[in-house]
Amino acid sequence: MKLISKEVVNRIKDKLKDTSNILILSHYHPDGDAVGSVLSMSRFFRKMGYKVSAALPDSSPAFLKWMKGVEDILIFEKEPELIEHKFSKADLIFALDFNDPSRLKGMEIWYEKSGAMKILIDHHPEPKKFSDITISDVSVSSTCEMLYELMKSVRGADIIDKEIATALFVGIMTDTGCFSFNSSDPETYIRVAELLGYEINKDEIFSLVYDNYSDNRMRLLGYVLKEKMEVIPEYNTAFISITMDELERYSFVMGDTEGFVNYPLSIRHVRFSALFIEKPDHVKISFRSKGSFPANLFSRKHFNGGGHLNAAGGELYTNMEETLRLFRSLLPEYAKDLK
Numbered sequence: 001m002k003l004i005s006k007e008v009v010n011r012i013k014d015k016l017k018d019t020s021n022i023l024i025l026s027h028y029h030p031d032g033d034a035v036g037s038v039l040s041m042s043r044f045f046r047k048m049g050y051k052v053s054a055a056l057p058d059s060s061p062a063f064l065k066w067m068k069g070v071e072d073i074l075i076f077e078k079e080p081e082l083i084e085h086k087f088s089k090a091d092l093i094f095a096l097d098f099n100d101p102s103r104l105k106g107m108e109i110w111y112e113k114s115g116a117m118k119i120l121i122d123h124h125p126e127p128k129k130f131s132d133i134t135i136s137d138v139s140v141s142s143t144c145e146m147l148y149e150l151m152k153s154v155r156g157a158d159i160i161d162k163e164i165a166t167a168l169f170v171g172i173m174t175d176t177g178c179f180s181f182n183s184s185d186p187e188t189y190i191r192v193a194e195l196l197g198y199e200i201n202k203d204e205i206f207s208l209v210y211d212n213y214s215d216n217r218m219r220l221l222g223y224v225l226k227e228k229m230e231v232i233p234e235y236n237t238a239f240i241s242i243t244m245d246e247l248e249r250y251s252f253v254m255g256d257t258e259g260f261v262n263y264p265l266s267i268r269h270v271r272f273s274a275l276f277i278e279k280p281d282h283v284k285i286s287f288r289s290k291g292s293f294p295a296n297l298f299s300r301k302h303f304n305g306g307g308h309l310n311a312a313g314g315e316l317y318t319n320m321e322e323t324l325r326l327f328r329s330l331l332p333e334y335a336k337d338l339k
């Protein structure tokens with residue numbers, strides 16, 4: 001991870017001197033890093049005496065509902081007027097864990113209009129220029145890992161407590177798939193070791209996040225692995241598609257398909273995995289890859305998306321049949337990269 005420069009830290013500290021209202025934002029379909037970022041920064045600035053609001057485009061997934069403060073995050077889909085008001089009051093806005101304003105799914109109009117100082121902190125490749133300060137580092141595991149360093153530089157480690165450390169740990173743990181990817185930097189483990197020093201309950205956090213599924217979710221997973229997974233050995237690729245009917249059959253709730261896209265990667269030789277989920281007017285797609293195959297470039301080029309090298313997503317405003325046809329038809333041109 002690149003260290004955050006003294007100059008940037010000083011600009012933030014200067015701005016904090018004439019700030020009273022802070023607004024903290026993260027992306028649509030928030031994951032553990034998004035929610036961990038929002039909650040840790042909210043508590044950090046509240047402890048420093050600021051009035052803090054936090055907003056997300058849509059609700060946090062069920063496996064993060066246990067996190068302290070999650071109920072206080074404003075949800076754009078539920079309370080747009082209140083969020084618009086918070087934008088109008090904010091002196092300082094933090095955009096955390098996304099690289100493109102469209103990931104605010106409707107709130108970006110207020111973001112762009114706002115006269116507040118805007119600070120983006122993120123680890124996705126090629127961030128768009130939509131903030132006054134952009135702190136971007138693709139090499140780091142997670143936004144939460146960056147925030148830990150930022151908090152220490154801006155205020156000092158003594159303000160960090162168990163609640164902040166827990167939220168930061170959730171972001172690092174989930175964005176590295178429990179330290180199975182994006183986690184080869186020794187510094188990550190030093191930071192995690194320091195976070196453990198705040199007496200966070202690592203085993204319990206793991207269990208709250210990963211052993212938190214409903215029986216419906218487990219049965220849906222069983223069904224899709226057995227009936228809906230296709231393996232294409234010549235391209236070392238596997239994918240799963242799920243229709244709205246199927247989701248309904250298993251009483252789908254938000255977050256139930258989280259992680260499904262990773263399963264095909266456990267098959268020997270599979271290096272590229274995709275998950276297609278049918279929505280009323282589009283198909284939402286997740287991509288995962290192993291090694292050097294750039295899931296993000298593939299998604300950007302063909303599926304209106306982006307993301308990280310090994311974890312990306314996108315969407316196509318058409319039906320499932322067309323989407324799968326397109327996906328299959330693209331594989332031959334990537335045959336060499338998928339070897």
Ligand code: 5GP
Pocket residue numbers: 029031100124261285286287304305306307308311312313314315
């Ligand atoms: P997931 O598959 O977990 O939904 O998303 C994995 C990663 O892909 C996210 O962290 C995000 O960076 C990226 N991503 C997912 N969906 C989209 C999308 O529609 N557009 C863009 N630009 N990135 C996405």
Ligand code: MN
Pocket residue numbers: 033034097123141142143175
């Ligand atoms: Mn992240």
